[in-house]
Amino acid sequence: MFILLTVAIAPGLALFSFFYLRNQMATEPRRTLFHTFIYGAILTFPILFLQYVFQEEQIFSNPILENVVFTGVVEEFFKWLILMIAIYHHVEFDDPYDGVLYGVAISLGFATVENILYLLSYGVNTAFLRALMPVSSHALFGVVMGYYLGKSKFSKKEQVNEYIVVALCAPIILHNAYNLIFFLQDHWSYLMIPFMLFLWWFGLRKVKQAHNHLIQHLYAQKKI
Incomplete structure (x- = not known):
């Protein structure tokens, strides 16, 4: 059981560390990030219950x-909703890159619990494949969501609502595309590799842009 839990949790921690360490300009409070991760973890259960009810009915x-x-x-709506309610107006959401970290934190909280439940059902043999696809894709959906929330919070007033909407719609579109590829069954592997490469390229591009926005933000505040 301990080995299974370790294998299930490790990909989420590794991915979060990767995105956290890319922020070299400022350090986000670990407690707030941990709370956001927990929000995502707790969110797994009502979402799975809702999906179960809809399926049964x-x-x-x-x-x-x-x-x-x-x-x-x-999945993306509820992650977005929690970020809007609990994090968007938080005093510690104080620079554009924070959105990326909070988006990744809530997404990996959800993905980690989902991964634990999946491995408990199907065993550790699926762990490597799940780390490469479901867990990492959730992290990248969170990057995109968080990037646009960061853009919303630190943009001109007339652009705020526009970016908030994009923060919801962009991850939904990406997530639905990911699900659709799996739905193709026999042909999914031919499309999933290029899609995941695109998703990583797109996510890392947003990380770079968020970092550039952070530098501009700090420069405007004369902190660098």
């Missing part, structure tokens, strides 16, 4: 709506 007659669209929308 057969709300959707179209399997694509149920397995592709509904799953992506629900």
Whole structure:
């Protein structure tokens, strides 16, 4: 059991460390990041319950709506909602790169608990594949969400609502594309590799842009 938990948790911690250490200009309070991670972890259970209820009640007659669209929308919406309620107006959300870290934290909180539950059901043989795809994809969806929330908070007033909407819609689109590829079953592997390469490229591009925005923000405040 200890080995399984270690294997399930390790990818999330490694990915979070990767994005945390890329921020060399400022150090975000670890307690707030930990709380955000816990929010994401707790969020796993109501989301899984909601998905279970909808599946059992057969709300959707179209399997694509149920397995592709509904799953992506629900997961990203609730992560976005918690960030808006608990983090967006927090005093420690004080620079553009913070959005990336909080987005990654809540997403990896969710992905880590989901990974634990999955490995408990199917064993550690699936751990490597899940680290490469579901866990890392959740982290990158969080990067995109957090990047646009950071843009929203530190942009002109007329752009605030626009970026808040993009912070919700962009991860949903990416998540639905990811789910759709898996839905193709026999052909998913041919599309998943280029999609994951694109997702990493896109996510790291947003990380770089967020870092540049941070430098501009600190320069404007005459902190560098």
